[in-house]
Amino acid sequence: MSRQHKLTSTDQNGVSVIQSQTQSSAAGAARATTGLQQVPQLVPVSPGGGGGGGGGKATPPSKMKKPMPDKDSDEYRQRRERNNLAVKKSRMRSKQKAQDTQQRVNELKEENERLEAKIKLLSKELSVLKDLFLEHAHNLADNVQPPAVAAAPGDLCSSSTNGTGGNSGGQ
């Protein structure tokens, strides 16, 4: 995927020749369904180009003229028609794909927001729990360190009225 029509610059490759194209209007009538006709005016010569620059085996130096398809040929028209169809199909797909990709972006963005929200929530929960732990630890410390006399046992409970239930983050 990613070829670049050398055709783009015919003159660079070599000499260009005007191809006199006899346009028989009769054929045109047959193709009434189409609105336009394309007529090759110029034809690149010697596709092989400079010849033997690269390896020996590939790209026969010169020759091999494209017989310039007869526009009036029945086969030509059939071929064109099929290709036109294929092109249309391909383009539709391409467009569809692009659309799908765009939608994917939207979906992913949404999911991202959801996830971010969830993270926020979990973080908060975690924070609360940690605070609880700290508090608890302090309480314990208070109860144990100052063995001065006999701290009222009730203190132990002063802050333990809090905790998290059976929550389980699973989605």
Place this chain on the structure above:
Amino acid sequence: MSRQHKLTSTDQNGVSVIQSQTQSSAAGAARATTGLQQVPQLVPVSPGGGGGGGGGKATPPSKMKKPMPDKDSDEYRQRRERNNLAVKKSRMRSKQKAQDTQQRVNELKEENERLEAKIKLLSKELSVLKDLFLEHAHNLADNVQPPAVAAAPGDLCSSSTNGTGGNSGGQ
């Protein structure tokens, strides 16, 4: 964005006429940079169509033939060239956009994974903390319950290790 060339079906609109196109090869030489030439073979008649369908003021009923631009005209060529340029530009943009969109998808996917990982981590942490809490609660219970006698004040706390904190069911 989303017009549909009625042109696609010329015959539906009305009669089609073959436009004899005098192709002067001289002009072709001037456009050597191009490889092909497009020649309108057919031309739709009366764009206004059956007329009268819509509002009254716009779209003059009939007439207004497109003068069929002179291919040889200098102005025509300039116009074409400008358009070709614009087309190329537009297509490049379009392609670029599609590419960007695709990349956006990749980025979002990555970010999603990151977020998901983070969620997993937080969930785990949370889980650990909760377990610790439970363990602690049990310890407290064990320390206070069995001594059936001396543990007078401890009872107060035996059940205070429980409660619903910041739990948030989530959706």
Place this chain on the structure above:
DNA sequence: TAGGATTGCGCAATCT
């Protein structure tokens, strides 16, 4: 009205 931007379409060269 003029002029750039889009879009559908067909052709031909390639790719597969």
Place this chain on the structure above:
DNA sequence: TAGATTGCGCAATCCT
């Protein structure tokens, strides 16, 4: 050999 892609130019529209 035939269908799928892709670059390109034309013309009709759209949109400023």
